[in-house]
Amino acid sequence: MDVPVKKLKVATATLAGCFGCHMSFLDIDERLLELIKLVEFDRSPLTDIKHCGPCDIGIIEGGLCNAENVHVLQEFRLNCKTLIAIGACAINGGLPAQRNHLSLPLILEEVYHAQHGLIDGFIPNDPELPLPLDKVYPIHEVVKVDYFIPGCPPSGDAIWKVLTDLLAGREPELGHNLMHYD
Amino acid sequence: MDNTFTLDGKSIPYSEGQTIIQAAIAAGEYIPHLCFNPEFKPHGSCKLCTVKANGRQTASCTQQPQPGMVVESDTKELNDERRVLLQMLFVEGNHFCPSCEKSGNCQLQATAYELEMMSPHFDQFFPDRPVDATHSEYLLDFNRCILCSLCVRASRDVDGKNVFALSGRGIKSHLIVNAKSGNLVDTDFSGDDKAAHVCPVGVIIKKRVGFAIPIGRRTFDEHPISATPHPIVKGA
Ligand code: SF4
Ligand code: SF4
Ligand code: FES
Numbered sequence: 001m002d003v004p005v006k007k008l009k010v011a012t013a014t015l016a017g018c019f020g021c022h023m024s025f026l027d028i029d030e031r032l033l034e035l036i037k038l039v040e041f042d043r044s045p046l047t048d049i050k051h052c053g054p055c056d057i058g059i060i061e062g063g064l065c066n067a068e069n070v071h072v073l074q075e076f077r078l079n080c081k082t083l084i085a086i087g088a089c090a091i092n093g094g095l096p097a098q099r100n101h102l103s104l105p106l107i108l109e110e111v112y113h114a115q116h117g118l119i120d121g122f123i124p125n126d127p128e129l130p131l132p133l134d135k136v137y138p139i140h141e142v143v144k145v146d147y148f149i150p151g152c153p154p155s156g157d158a159i160w161k162v163l164t165d166l167l168a169g170r171e172p173e174l175g176h177n178l179m180h181y182d
Numbered sequence: 183m184d185n186t187f188t189l190d191g192k193s194i195p196y197s198e199g200q201t202i203i204q205a206a207i208a209a210g211e212y213i214p215h216l217c218f219n220p221e222f223k224p225h226g227s228c229k230l231c232t233v234k235a236n237g238r239q240t241a242s243c244t245q246q247p248q249p250g251m252v253v254e255s256d257t258k259e260l261n262d263e264r265r266v267l268l269q270m271l272f273v274e275g276n277h278f279c280p281s282c283e284k285s286g287n288c289q290l291q292a293t294a295y296e297l298e299m300m301s302p303h304f305d306q307f308f309p310d311r312p313v314d315a316t317h318s319e320y321l322l323d324f325n326r327c328i329l330c331s332l333c334v335r336a337s338r339d340v341d342g343k344n345v346f347a348l349s350g351r352g353i354k355s356h357l358i359v360n361a362k363s364g365n366l367v368d369t370d371f372s373g374d375d376k377a378a379h380v381c382p383v384g385v386i387i388k389k390r391v392g393f394a395i396p397i398g399r400r401t402f403d404e405h406p407i408s409a410t411p412h413p414i415v416k417g418a
Contacts, residue, residue, distance in 0.1 A: 088280055091301050093308075098278060101310035141305050148300040152280035176406045179295045181279035182286065182397045 008056040008167065011042040011080060015069040016096045016136055017062025019045070020153040021087040025059075027156030038167055055080045057166065060145075063093045064137040068130035077143040082166065085145045086159065088152040088181065090138065097136040104134050147172055151180045187251035189213075189233075194247075202242035202253055203231055212408040213255050214264055214293050216271075216382055217330035218243035222339070225331050228271075230264050230293065265297045272302045274353075276309065276325035283392055284384025286400025290328060291383075292407035314359065316367035319389055326384045327357045333386060337377035345371045357385070 014022060022045055028035065043052035052058065058080030064070055077083055088094040099107055113121045139145055149162050158178040165172040186193050189206055196205035203213050207220060215231040218224055226244040233242045234254040247253070254260065271290060279285045314322040329348060334357075337345040345366075349358045361368035371377070378386060397403070401410065 085301065088278070092272070092277070092306060094278065095281065097306070097308065098276075098281075100306075100308040101276075135308060138302070138306060140301060140303070145301070150300060174298075176295065179298070180403075181277075181291055181294070182282075 007038060007040045009042050009054070010039045010044070010057045010059065011052040011055045011076060012044040012046070012059040013052075013061070013072050013076060014045065015060060015062035015072060015090070015139070016065035017087060017089045017094070019061070021061035021090075021151075021159075022046075024151075024153035024156055025086075025159050028160045029156065031156075031160055035163065052076055052079045056082065057163075058083045059086050060084070060090050060139055061086050063089045063096060064133060064139060064142060065096055066130040066132045070133075070142060073139055073143055082146045083143065084147045084149060084162070085139050086149045087154060088150065091140070091148055091150055092138050093136045094152065097138075100135045104132060108132075149174075152182055154178075154180070185247075185249060187247040187249070187253055189253045190256050194253075196247050200246065202233060202235065202245050202247050205247060206242070206255075213242050214261075214296065214407075215243060216289060216293065216328060217332065219332055219380060219382075222332060222335045222380075225335065228267065228328070228330060230267055232260060232263065234260065261297055265294075265299050266303075268294050268297060268299050269301075269303045271328050272299075273304045273306045274309070275307075275327060276311065282323075282326065282384045283387050284326070286395075286397055286403045288384055288402070289382035289407065290326075292402035295402065296407050311356075314364075314366050315389075316365040317371065318367070319373050320366065320371070320378060321387050321389055322357075322359070322366055323385055323387060324357060328383055329355055329357065330382060332380040332382065333357070333377045336380045337371075337375065340376040343370055343375065343377070345369045345375070345377060 012022065041047045042055050043049045052075055058076040060073060060076060060083065064073065085091050089096060093100065108123045112123045147162065149158055151158055155178060158174055161174060161178055162172040185197065186195050188194065189211055192211070194205050194209045194211065201224065203215060203218055204220065206213050213231050213233060217228040218231055224243040226241045229241060231242040232239050235245055235251055268290070279291055282288070285291060311324040313324065331348055333346045334348060337343045344360055347358050347360055348355055350356050358364065359366050359369060373388065
């Protein structure tokens with residue numbers, strides 16, 4: 001692969017996800033060393049930078065389950081030239097979206113109030129807490145997403161393939177072995 | 183004239199009464215399909231098998247070839263349209279593959295891999311479709327039903343039971359169980375029925391099998407669906 005002259009800036013974030021896709025990202029193992037020759041990380045759980053500045057590539061794990069998720073996603077879309085949805089939750093809501101056929105008040109009531117064994121339970125209402133959304137949404141329903149890496153999680157190899165394709169200026173392609181929804 | 187047509191430039195022989203897809207499969211060729219199963223009368227509803235025959239779009243599972251017919255299937259135009267059909271099927275139901283027992287053995291998923299469906303593209307419907315777990319051996323997860331009617335055809339035409347039916351119209355179409363209660367337990371459905379083994383997706387699920395064959399080692403993990411035109415699905 002040709003080494004680009006200038007390092008590309010990459011930001012990553014987890015919204016309503018389990019960090020599994022980020023763990024899978026780390027599964028590229030020693031290829032991380034090759035990657036950091038080509039890219040520089042901006043906002044990411046790996047750097048602990050809290051806000052994302054102008055970036056070449058943004059990678060989002062997880063869907064949208066609360067207002068804060070939406071703000072982070074919008075910050076990424078504003079700042080990243082290319083936005084990638086990684087994993088089932090970002091792509092179709094995934095496991096968290098399995099609450100979507102139930103009403104939010106019913107869920108909150110059940111979890112914090114009515115459930116057997118709770119004494120004096122109440123629904124948390126601290127203003128610091130981001131408000132939950134009525135449903136869990138895939139990210140492409142809120143902003144334009146340029147590329148998708150399916151999988152729960154996608155393998156380190158799948159993530160590597162998409163990143164190296166993009167860095168080399170190719171249209172990313174997974175092929176049968178790396179294409180998984182599970 | 184002899185009984186051959188061309189499929190993407192290849193000459194395909196056919197016999198009287200065969201449809202385009204039947205002749206193609208017999209010749210080892212793959213045309214994407216979901217509601218077609220070689221053992222049953224065609225239903226012609228999913229339209230995944232749409233090809234261009236002499237320039238006109240038609241469902242290859244219902245269309246019979248003519249001598250010298252020029253059939254196109256594996257083209258960008260048709261595959262783009264097929265991918266949109268798949269995306270509509272995905273958003274209409276609740277397809278959470280990572281927790282679906284059928285994952286890796288599912289024809290909808292395998293066809294989506296084949297056609298490189300990277301996202302569902304459309305907005306999810308997130309419908310509310312309760313699961314029927316009343317039967318001791320099988321459960322019905324309607325969240326994944328694509329209304330292909332294979333279980334309906336199998337139960338009616340092979341088992342002689344009429345356990346399943348499609349009800350409602352348009353977007354309200356759904357699969358029902360023919361019992362007063364609507365529950366599978368109140369029918370004469372049995373695991374020996376053909377209908378228990380035809381669902382191309384993960385609706386009709388044998389209980390207590392789950393992930394006995396782990397994800398990653400299932401039928402379509404090993405081979406793309408195009409390389410297995412008669413899918414013999416593991417553990418089905
Ligand atoms: S039925 Fe198929 S497409 Fe639907 S969730 Fe199960 S594996 Fe995925
Ligand atoms: S349950 Fe399965 S076989 Fe029956 S109509 Fe639905 S998808 Fe087809
Ligand atoms: S396979 Fe022909 S219409 Fe479904």
